[in-house]
Amino acid sequence: MKAANFEHHEPETIEEAVSLLESLDEPTILAGGQSLIPMLRFRLARPDTVIDLNGLTELEYIREDDGHLKIGALARHVDVEESAIIDRNYGSFADAAPLIADPQIRNQGTVAGSIAQSDPKGDWGTVLLAHDGEVVAQGPDGERTIPAKDFFLLPYDNMLGEDELITEIRVPESGSNEGSAYHKLKRKVGDYAMAGSAARVRLDGGVIEDADVALTAVDITNIAVDEAAEELEGERPSADLFREAGKIAAEQSNPESDEHGSAAYKRNMVRVLTQRALADATERATQDGPAADFGTDQLTPEGMAAEGD
């Protein structure tokens, strides 16, 4: 099906984009188009005007500065995949990028667009939550920063105002004693997650000083599991500890049964994926500690699978 007709605007600066957002009647922002174009074609969205951000070349960046990793709103999934900074220090970003959709879609789709889309099955929101990140938005009243933990409200709904655009996604700079990882379960290549888990740990003298666990596709938004983080903080990393944190993540998740699997199955997968993500994150945080030390207990369902459908 064809999209309904619309007026196409191509601002060249952020200011121009903001003034268009303010002056036009209910405009929609177009970034990579990989979610929006199908929505326009199915007429799930029918804007009269579209503001195309692709001319804002000033937003094409991934850099570390001011104590943050900063991802400009026009950085594509493939830019994350190929970024040396990310490869070095931001394990969960590096894990997630190649697991999103397929090469063509990764060439076009943006991280910021994915956050704005706020699909509970999207991967970037989970990674952002696990890094305790922020969304930088620009509107008529200037710039504001929204913590990821407050950003997601409902499926496809978030804190962004109608006249605001995301200019940047950022997370605190990752130190050498910090590691993160993302594990995603999907039926086949190119699919959205059935379940996904991101974990980040920062170690201090062998103890977990700071941690976050976040989940994909098992609630109405991407969610952070604060209870799991509390369990981890102040403890020494161990297989037992990660098993416990995995159980807590599973208990806090709220998946629905669908054609891909029952709620009980998905909850059990949350448990397993969280353990694996924690083990990888810890391995990356310690210079030379082998992951095997934090074994992941992949197969024993510990009663969860027996819960039935």
Add this chain to the structure above:
Amino acid sequence: MTKKEISLTINGTEHELEVEPRKLLVHAIREDLDLTGTHIGCDTGNCGACTVYMDGQAVKSCLTFAVQADGSEITTVEGMEDHPDAGMGESDLHPIQEGFREMHGLQCGYCTPGMIMSARALLEENPDPTEEEIRESISGNLCRCTGYQNIVKAIQYAADVMNGREPPESPVEHGEAAEPEAASDGGTPMCEADDCCMDVDTDFEPPGGDHK
């Protein structure tokens, strides 16, 4: 709604078009420019049949508005024969196209133009890929009938040709022997290919016993 003037350089030729902003790039290519080699297989961005090579990358032309492609350089399957690497193999075709023909990389051919454009994007960036990298590069392209084995072999064939290696022998016989001749008299058709009908293991019994 106002139309927009755009310019697309497709297969080396510049085209000036006037399009509605809602027009997808794939529709501009197929309907306005009559280049119907680029296919449409789905409504959802899943199948990759519409893949084109735009400004150095494979993109799905059904997930791009034509106005977004203004000023860009695009190759479609029709342009592959004019690529500088065309003719490196045994024919005038591009080695990727030749690979699909020689290695039986297509049956109905619906997915083939998209597969070829994804393979081109891979080989431009990574001229001698591993099998794993080939599989990854076509992971956004669905084939519903050939199966992926021969498509992977077709791309390996192209990499062989482009790296100056001898490509594997084609399982497909060209020329006279390609026509099965013996069938007209009701006898067993034989194509005379070395590893084809001549070699059928006649002792083979299907599992599960009697077939009626």
